Amino acid sequence: MQLVVSQLLPAYFDESVTQVSEIWGKEWAVEKNDLIKIVAPSGSGKSSLINFLYGLRTDYTGMISYSGKDLSHFSPEQLAGYRKDHISIVFQDMRLFADETAALNLEIKRQLNPYHPPEKIKEMAERLGIDSRLSFKCSTCSYGEQQRIAIIRSLLQPFDILLLDEPFSHLDNNNSEKAMQLILEETRARNASIIYADLERSEIFPYTRIYHL
Structure with missing residues (x-):
């Protein structure tokens, strides 16, 4: 799946920002296996x-297209389908169900489109050192x-395409490296791409292209 972004600009930004940004007001594309770093x-x-x-906001000018289809023309059903099958995301603010257990948060997501079997949840949790927290409500987790x-x-x-918005902001270097390795393994297994946005240049992300927002 190809993502093409053309002349994108938030409606609340002045056009002068396009003179210094490598993203806003420009045309750029994401192809299969791209690892895009956006320093922002x-x-x-x-x-x-x-x-x-991700299609959560539409207050912009310009165009975002997936496989030649303008995102702004997607119906709610089409958008939900694209998110389920083609686009995943790590939000900056996590957006977990705080009053549910970590295990249930993960199983709810897995069941929407079961790419992995249930036991994969525990395997990933063990790799990232949180298997002992699966039975706890997310509100009690750090x-x-x-x-x-x-x-x-x-x-x-x-x-x-996997969208990452400051995915390691609360992790130390060791845990960040473990998480990055897991992300890269899963992305490569799918021949997928990553768009990784962060405040600074990351030394642990092996980007193929880098842009400054």
Whole structure:
């Protein structure tokens, strides 16, 4: 699946930002197996970009197209189907069901489109060091634990593009490296692509292209 972004600009941004940004107001594309790093200083619209690409917000000018189809023309049913089959995401604010257990948060996601068997949840949790927390409500987990739950959740479905919005902001270097390795393994197994947006250049993400927002 190809993603093409053309002349995209948040409706609340002045057009002058296009003179310094390598993303806003430009044309760029994501092909199979691309690893895209977007360096995005605070206030540059990083989360807005991720939300635009995921179809959560439409307050922009320009066009986002998946496989030649304009995202703004998707019906709610088409958008839900694309998210289920083609686009996965790790939100900056995780967006877990706080009053449900980590295990249930993950199983709900897995059942929407069972790419992995149920036992894969425990295997991934063990690799990221949170298997002992699966039976706990997410509200009782630390931010670092919640972030690892959100990362695992994103890897339980099929996807062609994985969107990452500051996925390691609450993790130390060791846990970040473990999570990055798991993400890369799962992405390569699908011949998929990653768009990874963060405040600074990451040394653990082996990007094929880098842009400054």
